[in-house]
Amino acid sequence: MLNERMREEINLLHARMCSGIADPVRIALLYELSQGPKNVSALVADLGLPQSSISRHLRVLRDRHLVRWRREGAMVYYELTDERVIEALDVLRDVLYGRLERRANLVQAARTKH
Amino acid sequence: MLNERMREEINLLHARMCSGIADPVRIALLYELSQGPKNVSALVADLGLPQSSISRHLRVLRDRHLVRWRREGAMVYYELTDERVIEALDVLRDVLYGRLERRANLVQAARTKH
DNA sequence: TTCATGTATTCACATAAGCGGATTTCCGGT
DNA sequence: ACCGGAAATCCGCTTATGTGAATACATGAA
Incomplete structure (x- = not known):
């Protein structure tokens, strides 16, 4: 059913998802978001890190489909995908x-x- | 109970553990080992990668306490820690x-x- | 001790990620 | 159209991590 090629491909995606969570800041972000959707400024305030850092980490999370985002006016809200x-x-x-x-x-x- | 400093420290260790599994080769290794203890040569044969690569990845896994190892004669057996x-x-x-x-x-x- | 086998480490190199400050882009209000 | 706040991206830089070949180390047997 699952040949070698496919298994390698799956492992690659699997590893990519894991590397999405393999960072202390992103772990903190994920736990913050586990309380519900939050916008970037709120997360910046929560973690006390430069906004550019938070944005960069959020990008990694959404590239890996670990979070979803939606724009609401000037603000962008992030939430867990799963x-x-x-x-x-x-x-x-x-x-x-x-x-x-x-x-x-x-x-x-x-x-x-x- | 868990102050800010401690939480950051925990997140760091947490991230370190995650980065231990955040590689396609190491994911494959962990699943191989989920079938039971295996020695290095067996793992090399299973994954078809250079022995140096396998050894290096196993080192990462044991540095992060994800696997245990024991020497048995000339061979070294690895097994899951948890x-x-x-x-x-x-x-x-x-x-x-x-x-x-x-x-x-x-x-x-x-x-x-x- | 010498040898063969199994495993770990070193090497030189390539690529990926992280960082904070500065800049740019996007949006609503005026 | 312009401004201010929110968020994303760019920049130069530094550090971490992966790779295979080669080498070193450890162990049991002869």
């Missing part, structure tokens, strides 16, 4: 938390040993 | 498939219009 992206991010974050927690426990154990 | 990474990848892949399917339907509709 909530499942947050779901995936949450899963990975849980994995991360598990690791950090385990590490913290080791530190704790080492400390009480003295 | 199955949930595959779960997250699957979610994202489903999102991707949905997009592709929707696009295919549009093409289909446009074709039958004539």
Whole structure:
């Protein structure tokens, strides 16, 4: 059904989507947008970064179809295309938390040993 | 509980984990390993890429704690650290498939219009 | 110790991305 | 038509990441 060529192609798109979320600023943006649509200025205010940076990152997100946008007057509102992206991010974050927690426990154990 | 500084730090680690999976070769590797532990030669054979490439990608994966490894004689076996990474990848892949399917339907509709 | 095999790392290079400031474009109000 | 605010893009620059060939390292066997 899925030959080698197609699989490689899928992996490429898959990786492209992943690289869309593989940046701390964009992760922050996605979580902000998980609360609902927001315009650029609001996001700039939320993250406290230069407007050019935010715009650039939003562009990456929409190029990868991770967010949608619509113009409303002078402002542009962005919103998540698919909530499942947050779901995936949450899963990975849980994995991360598990690791950090385990590490913290080791530190704790080492400390009480003295 | 989670101040601004900590949140940024978490996002950084989160992004680092994501960038670990944000490559077509590494995605292929992770799916191969989801079938169980494999050594490097096996992975080289599976993916048909130069051994140096595979080794380099495996290094990225273990630097990010996405895989574990153990030496067994002359060979080194790699395995997933946490199955949930595959779960997250699957979610994202489903999102991707949905997009592709929707696009295919549009093409289909446009074709039958004539 | 020497050799063969499996794996990791180095090398030189190419390309991709990130950054902030400046500029441009787009829009509604006047 | 012009102005001001919102957003996107351009600019020069820096850093990160990918590539395959070659080389180095590790291990078990002879």
